[in-house]
Amino acid sequence: MSAVVSLSNVHKQFGSLKVLDGVSFEVGRGEVAAIIGQSGSGKSTVLRCINALETIQQGTIDVCGHALHDASLNRRALHLDVGIVFQSYNLFPHLTVEQNIMLAPVSVKSIPKKQARELAREVLTRVGMEAKAENYPEQLSGGQQQRVAIARSLAMSPKLMLFDEVTSALDPQLTGEVLRVMEDLARGGMTMILVTHEMAFARKVASKVIYMHQGKVWETGSGDMLDQPKTAELRNFVGGVSHDRAEASV
Amino acid sequence: MPTFSLVHLEFLLTAAQWTIGLSIAAFVGGGLVGFVVALARISDLRVLRIAATVYIQLVQGTPLLILLFAIYFGIALLGYTNLPPLIAASAGLIIYSSGFLAEIWRGCIDSVPKTQWQAAECLALTRWQRMVKVILPQAARIATAPTVGFLVQIVKNTSLASVVGFVELAQAGKLINNSIYEPFTVFMIVALIYFAICFPLSTWSRSLERKLNVGRR
8 A cells, every 4th residue: 555645753833832743644545544633733734734735844744746845846736636625615605516616627627618517517416416506605504515615626536635624514414414425435445634523433434543632643543443542642532522422412 | 247058067068078088097097007006915926015015005195186296297397298188187097096996906805715715726726717716706796896986986086187287077167167156056066967977886886786796695
């Protein structure tokens, strides 16, 4: 298994605040890696670093053959290989669902409009949103918008997809429909890295779970790791989360 | 002593056409220059950003009256004495409106959330594509109302062009009043004509705002 993403001793600071303190891990082709951890543990920052949305002060990050720590990084080439889905969807409000999806294939890859429209229908069908192609984002629910955002990213056929807390703004029912789409993607062999609070989903779908604490990779392993935490911090974290969930479902 | 008659009204309406023409020149010219300055203001290049900021500050810090004097007499000082008032007035108003439109539009572009830039960048769009296909269409909606609002300001400010000898609506009113001395009648009519030009603009602004906001709550 060749590594699609490899981080080695990555350090990042915002001013005097250390956010990443020597982070190293690898994600191989077809793997689904779930990064978990408390707020402020640096998990979202790691994800943004992998897409060059943040710069790092020390260490190396290689993503799909692009050296992100290199000053000569071709950001566009990187973004052609890596798709990202944000917590806040970030769909383009002035474009319909279909236009949102067609924009990048048409303007970046010069795919003819007719073909791009077919592509849009195809990815929308994959996320179960084909009926809403003509709608504007604001006419959709949060879960529907997030599925469209996933489709928009898929349309560029990325080699790696990043998901930054994509269900955190959704209620449990809408969360379910988005997670199902992500599970389908994982089963289809997509390499994925997700920052998530959905422990059940991480346990079930992720081939690798990375627990971050205080800017470090604290513990890493398969989904089972969540059932037998080695460190007290992870035990606390897992306990805390399931406790929260139990409370929320009452 | 003659009194206000149809001849005078005709004279005012002709002058009003100059007011409209001057407004259009100021808006189109100022819009073109202002758009370039707005883009320079948010450019990646520090030099361009500073140059644009200085330009905006200078223009906004100078009264239009002084700007018009400076152009009319300044160019005469440079040896070109026969500058037509129309050119001097247009140039002054273009510079004036470009300084304000640049800043209005810069604000509108800035008010599009940064996450839109990011989402577009992550889809591998070039900086130019991000600007043209994602940011500007959203900024344009935000900009409509303040832009047309400023257009109304331009129309009213064309009245200052009289200081360089340009006969537009306000100057025409003054000329008529000088000959018939009926200030109330004359300037009421002048005011009504200004209103007749500006009111449709405001109405248009409101309807545009409504129309462009469809599909955006």
